[in-house]
Amino acid sequence: MRARLSLPGAVALLALLAGRLAGGPLLFDRAEYAARRARLMDRIPDGVAIVLGAATPSGDREFRQGHDFAYLTGVDIPDAYLVVDGVRRESLLFFTIGEKAAEGEGLPLELVRDAKGVTGIERVLPAEQFGTTLAGLSHRVRVFYTMFKPEELGPENSNEKLNALQRTMTLNPWDGRLTRELQFVRNLRDKFPQVEVRDCSPFVWDLRKVKSPAELDILRHAARIGVEGHNALIRSTRPGVTEKGLEAVFEFVCRASGAVDMAYTPILMSGKNHAFGHYHKYDRTLREGDFVILDAGPDWEGYHADISTSFPASGRFTARQKELYEAALAVREACLANYRPGVTFKQVGEAVDALIQAQGMERFDQDFRGIVRYGGYNHMIGLATHDVMGTFAGPDEVLAPGYVFACDIQIFRLDEEIGVRIEDTVAVTAKGCENLSSGVPRTVAEIETLMKGEGLLQLYEASRPKRARR
Structure with missing residues (x-):
């Protein structure tokens, strides 16, 4: 009993595989990621969405990007940030990584050398400029959107992860820490009290619901x-x-x-x-x-x-x-x-x-x-x-x-x-x-x-x- 693949499907898959085998830096064409960000912009006309990339692993294991960040950018670089500006309808990518470190992680050097050209993201800045950029945005927009739910890595599901972290960490009387995302929400509210902070998890997840x-x-x-x-x-x-x-x-x-x-x-x-x-x-x-x-x-x-x-x-x-x-x-x-x-x-x-x-x-x-x-x-x-x-x-x-x-x-x-x-x-x-x-x-x-x-x-x-x- 063998599955059959249509000719158009086979051609599309071969083209995809050819790009990946040739070392293409993104899984999909950059236009697909741009379309996803544009649909997110449609949902946030009064503010900007801030999405955290996954952090560098604490141990000796392979880096896996968070699902939402990967969905919107295709970028596998650790410790990155994404800002999607619904007012000006542009995006900003922040990361700092050297070529040697990137090569050691198996990351495509083309992405590090020409992130703007590879991703189509309008502005690419060092991670060190993330804070000052947010400070400037806080005077221009009235809403910061961000993901309130935990990032997913590999086999994780965000809602299941949230329930587990609340039970074992946040609501644990001997722990009490917030999730990374809710700590970020608290930091935004503390640093920029003039800006309203809202959850954009449902917006991104409704995009993910329909597959291209x-x-x-x-x-x-x-x-x-x-x-x-x-x-x-x-x-x-x-x-x-x-x-x-x-x-x-x-x-x-x-x-x-x-x-x-x-x-x-x-x-x-x-x-x-x-x-x-x-x-x-x-x-x-x-x-x-x-x-x-x-x-x-x-x-x-x-x-x-x-x-x-x-x-x-x-x-x-x-x-x-x-x-x-x-x-x-x-x-x-x-x-x-x-x-x-x-x-x-x-x-x-x-x-x-x-x-x-x-x-x-x-x-x-x-x-x-x-x-x-x-x-x-x-x-x-x-x-x-x-x-x-x-x-x-x-x-x-x-x-x-x-x-x-x-x-x-x-x-x-x-x-x-x-x-x-x-x-x-x-x-x-x-x-x-x-x-x-x-x-x-x-x-x-x-x-x-x-x-x-x-x-x-x-x-x-x-x-x-x-x-x-x-």
Whole structure:
């Protein structure tokens, strides 16, 4: 089962890859970033937006730019600042880094030498001038907008990060520190009391909510890498194989295909661990009769895919496993058949409910109640796996072209140690939807056929000297 790519899509992806392989300093054309900043300017006609770039890592690890800063600039330089001026409709970029330091971090020297030409940002200044520039702006505009929510790095989600930091830091009576962003808000208010400080997180996040054609090309490729990883892991699954070994197969295939990281820590559940939802200890050796869930996706060029597959460790479904799996699969097929612009998630759910009643699946009403309410929707996907949104109407959200989200169908029988998740990365198109993660086996027959072949783990074991084998 192999995903097909249209000729226009293939041409666009090849052009994108050619630019990246040639050392292009930005992921997208600078005009795309300029358009994003222009749309942000439309929302702040009375002030300027100030966006903090990610700080230099405190330890010896790779620098990752914050998602919002990357979205608006494409610039991976640490300790940078962006000012988007909605009054004069221009942008200012601040950073200080030498060529040797940039080269040591793998940053393109062209970006350091000619940041204005590369990025199209109207003014580029040393980071040391950031404070004096803000002081000047404070006398010209009446509103400073900035991101009140925490920056996202790699697999992080801003709202989830905020909740965690509030619980463990801000509201902790033995700590009490503010987040970096809220400390910046406090500093702005203290230094420039004449200026009102407002949150622009919803404005930026509403921009991120709708993916451009160029973003869709990236997401499509990320999903294809994820499909290869899932297929390799499924093929390697056998009774007697460790979950730790299987997880290593997924990461190896994704990284060998160019993934910069995992979109999130892969979730691998079997046996009693189905009860824990997000389990990634990898501490079981699979046994005959186990049913396995893999929830995993790669991070490619900063964009994520989210895919879940479910399959028997033995390679053959029992009658009970098949019954539950095919119920979830029927709901998934109904969701994909009804996603299109102009409909709401609630209307998709109504179509799913009609299918459940028509096929005599009422015994699963309780299992699929939440899925029916949201039409299979779980969360948006993009720069974050649980991608952010400035506004969301819940079940009444009207689908629009450029939406990318997880269709996530689940059913669990914890007393039987069976869990089923069938999750796809789905993009809404002009006329319907595209399943970006097509290519993983979904029917019982497809899964059982794939599992008949030798997997990477079996080939690896066969290649090892006998004395080195377990």
